[in-house]
Amino acid sequence: MRRFNATRVSLLTSVCLGSLAATAPTVAQDDAVSGFALEEIQVTARRRTESLQDVPIAVTAFSADELALRGAADITDIAQVAPSVTLEPSRATNSTLTAFIRGVGQQDPLAGFEQGVALYLDDVYIARPQGALLDIYDIERIEILRGPQGTLYGRNAVGGAIKYVTKRLSDEPEFGLKFSYGTYDQMDVVAKGSVPVSDTVRVGATVASLNRDGFGENLTTGEDNYNKQILAARASVEFLPNDALFIRVAADYTNDDSNAVAGYRPYPGAFSGTPVTDSVYDTYAGATQNASTAAIGGNNEVTSKGIQGSIEWTASNSVTFKSVTAYREDYTESVIDFDSLAVDDFDAPVIYDNEQFSQEFQLLYTSDKLSGVFGFYYLDASAANDFDVVLGQLGRVAFGSELTAYTGGTVDTKAWSLFADVTYDFTEALSLSLGGRYTNDKRSADVFRATYLNGNSPFFGNEDAIQLAVSSDFEAERTFKDFSPRIALDYKLSEDALVYAGFSRGFKAGSFDPRGANITSPEVEDGFAPETLDSFEVGLKSTWLDGRARTNIAVFYSDYKDMQIPGSLPIDTDGDGTNDGFVGTVTNAGKAEIKGIEVEGNFLLTENLTLQASLNLLDAEIKEWILNGENVADQREVQNTPEFMSFVGLTYTTELSSGTLSINANWSHKSSIVQFETPVPEIDQDAYDIANASVVWTSESEKYRFGVHGKNLFDTQYKTAGYNFPTLGLENNITTFYGPPLTVTATFEVRF
Template identity: 65%
Template sequence: MSAMQRTHVRHPLVAAIAASSALAFPGLAAVAQERSLTVEEVVVTARRREESLQDVPIAVTALTGQELALRGFSDISELAQSVPSVTLEPTRATNTTLTAFIRGVGQQDPLAGFEQGVALYLDDVYLARPQGAMLDLYDVERVEVLRGPQGTLYGRNAVGGAIKYVTRRLSDEFEGRVRASYGAYDQMDFVGTVSVPVSDSFRLGGTVASFQRDGFGDNFTTGEDQYNKDILGYRLSAEFEPSERLLMRLAYDKTEDDSNPVAGWRPFPGAASGAPVLGDVFDTTAGAAVLPTTAGINGNNSVENEGWMVSVDWQLSDTLTLRSITADREDYTESVIDFDGLAVPDFDAPVVYDNEQFSQEFQLLWNTDRVNAVLGYYYLDAEASNDFDVVLGQLVPGGITAYTGGVVETEAWSVFADVTYELTERLSIAVGVRYTEDERRADIFRGNYLGTGSPFLGNDSAILLAATSDYEADQTYDDTSPRLNISYRLTEDATVYAGYSKGWKAGSFDPRGANLLSPEVEQGFDAEELHSWEAGLKATWWGGRALTNIALFYSEYQDMQIPGSIGVDGDGDGVNDSFVGTVTNAGESEISGIEVEGSFLFTENFSAQYALSLLDAEIKEWIVAGQNVADQRAIQNTPEEMAFLALNYDVPLAGGDLRLSGNWSYKGDITQFEIANEFIDQEAYSLFNASITWLSADDAWLVGLHGKNLADEEYRTAGYCFGFAATSGCPSALGLEDNTTVFFGPPRTWTATVEYRF
């Protein structure tokens, strides 16, 4: 009898802790011998079928909605504190745009023309753009994080890994949840969910969520809050299940983010204005939102994203299932970016992002006692556009503006297959292959104007000085990616595996490139690929009371796509009066590491979870002007060390169960961009969090108090380096004020939450 088949846990909170531990760290099946404790089987769909997480021979971590609630998670970025080799940060400290890296692979810039190195899925729908991807955690059943290339099982090829956000299925009984929270900085959150069975075969559901919070700091120029939060979202869903063999799901969601623009903190005083360095890193004097520089978008800062999805699962026979996933998504962003962070219009940028995508995926799944196979077809039709002005308002009287407008269209299709065959009861082999074809079409225009803003963003009186880009181009990229995995069950509770997989991402066009100066930008930048070898162990031991999962990997990363921006001195006076985008296909990098995660159930009341990753990420080849400058470059957003430790203790209280928990997370040194800079990079740091939660015996009430960053650590999450080389060490300067700015993670906060389930 396996550990998952033993006696059911009687103590509700022990069960919750054990189950959440199992999901926080793959496949926990821990039992305490003295009470024959067990946990429910952890079921995930990492390999496109339902199976125990411990049986999945790849590096994958999953957390349930219950665990997220017990730990007081607010958004998806907090996963990075406890998941090995993962960095998730809000782009420019926004509340909705995500910068994601896994095992050294990701994408720093959210501009059109660039796809993410980490694939994000919402109910099996690939999100092509990072705007709106910083998901607040509500209406969630679980979140799965898969590390390493994913392509032979998924619609879109992912080089670094994939994050799957899985929403709750609707209940066949009337039920609902109401959660209200209040916390530091006048945080006020509300989430309400209801599921209504209209008939035996038809169910309707809906969720509405509001997340509100004052800022961590102040904007002394506009009078508004800095780092505040103002998000409203809702989700509507329906399920039709006329028989045991047919299930149809329909969902629509929409989110509106009206949070204030955030400007980074300046480590240097204004070189021209003399503006002093502020004492609080969350404060600013940024004035772009009320200056003429952003009049073209009325100083507006907002993100709207919405989408619908229809999925059909049709079980053709006992072994064969046909699945269809049809989806359409779009988002629209108007954003105020104040690069100088000052009241003067030295270096401001109004930005508009407009993205649309349609996708269709078909899967044919064949599952027998010894064979599990997936055959799939995926189609994506996407359009990403951006329009933005870079306004250098103090350079000359009236200002100079560099406008960039670009549309990049993607039409991609792929076929993929993956077969797992059990050669014996202990030995399994999985073989997969994928063929992808991506066509990119670009329409780019860039121009320099005399005036504060361009005609494209509202300034009809601007005078065109020179066009720097004006072209249309298209390229088609294709690739074949294989996967091989062998797993062997040493015992009933221990499995070893080894495998190889290839990740690939198509090339594209940089809308910021100046083709009139450098005609080669019309050719676009090249595709990148990653070859990854991985070996691992998944084991339950100490009589079923402990779990240790280990993964070792080695990757060769070729033609890594690195976007950047540099200043351009158009008139030769020694001062940069424009900028140009650059994309480097960095020749070759090597990334290797070890990842360890697991749990201990010391007693029926006391448990612990841990995680660790040690990475060696090194660029081997980076050619500049015929010279290899690899020793002067670093892989972005990839700390070499990560550690996590959580301790939980539970006791009966007031007819329910009280859980006391605390955790510590550690991140090693982080280089924000490819060139190290002490003013925007983050040295190693630790975060301490703690929670007290009470769960009623009937699971109807959950009350929690959560404290985060209890040591009030100041840590950098992003930055811009356009300051002077002599002071800030930046490779390229723009503006006259020594423009280096830094964004920070949240300070010490607390949140009290009450949830009622009916």
């Protein structure tokens, strides 16, 4: 088991004590003495606009301009900066998100598994991870809230929440174009514009075409591996009939037509003898042109779209009503080549089909001493997945024909909740926040699994399929109810320092595994249990050195119970001693403890030079995991959770040629992680470092901006995901996916 490193604990303690000591003598000084100070950051973490330093919650915020100057491409970039956050593309995808915060997240994008980290697009909860890896354009800011979020937001979030906030339209015409060209023939174009149609109506739209060749090559098909081909658009109409009423209707569309991504094999093919590729980005995967995926034409495409309407009515100086109505859907046809070989040893055509409708009502109240939010939330969502697991070589050896295991599962959710969070100011310095949430989640499942010979299953168009056995065929439903409280006390030591302590509970309802085999394991029909997380947190937020320094520190302890751990196990369906399929398995691990320290700092070293730093130390340990009556916790670890993460960035700005030149260099470090709860050295990642640099010039009028951005400057090879199925098929199927190599991108932006 991993333990706290004494040197790192000493370092963090020194940083914490140093910021405390520095706060006392400087907070009372006037910012005017220095003549310059850090810009104040505004967030809406508590559903009202306030300074980041006044929010008694661990929050990291990124403005659009800050992200643009660093050349951030999508939301995974911010995981290098934000403490205790891991954001990666899911296995074999470009746009499906795997998110973890403080050891809480969800690895599997299948139906039935809700994410542990909630993603919001303009207050709309995105229920499924497909299409959730959002590219950064047309935004105002991104906020990351760490720890359980349920009393302030529409949907429960056990680990935390990511808020993607787009801009409101201007009352003046605005148009802009941004071009990017980089290594691997990256070619991005983003066009946006908005106009006020009248004094009360504004319209706007943004279109983005994001393209790049692959980091590697498919040596079988000749196509690119790890390429990018995305078309995205957003449009909105805003109505402002008077000063008290704001109405917005917005729609978005994303189409990811990138090639199927296949992983790197650390071992040669055990049956075919295919050698290991020279590059970790290359592959021999042939599933896109094999008969195993012919039913979807070898296609790999994710389409997601949504429409939402929001109404905000300021009834008085104290009361505001808000309604957010949204519908979203996404559809995926995907090719997964588990073996990453030309042969059809372990191929899978996959279809995901998701839709959701949500309605949220909020009442926001503000007075001299009392402020808060009261809300109702409703979600009606359906998540379906259908896939064939084609074991072509094994079937031909054992049966003389391809062997296929089909899985079709739909999980429907109908949920409603009442939530409230209020803050009462006893004095100008002392405040108490109380929150609570009642949740009612109903889950319904319809699951069918069967094994076939002679190619694909009937679902994928094979009328000649011969059914061997049915392993699952059931319908079931369960309702989960819960009340989750929150309490926090904060005290202003001065105008520039806030200390807080709080408790909050996170809840995630149980569900059903659409891959479970109820014929051999009838308990699958009962589904898996809910999980809860009790989080205790204390923090200090301080601004010092006459406003030139800002440090935020959070120390937390989480008691994680019945944590939902999905996985897959190879099975022998006919008892001949050979694994010829796999079955889903979900474990409610009895207990885990996660504790840590997080430090974030911004320092204006001179009027031109800024230092940004963050680091965290996490101790995540599974305490109870019962397997066959024995506690095997000492053989398990919390996935995707580095013990140590750090970030240091320097930004220098100066006037140059009637404009401003900004030079940024940053470095991030992550210690080792395991991809799954049981370590697998071939796919787990050792500690690694990433270095980036950017040079950006902005004209004085801000009409023009030129930039050059280098990412992963030392060309570090690091693993982001993997598959571990050594006993399924005949080829020892272990594959690993890697993050982007060294890239350099030039950007040009013009605003009208």
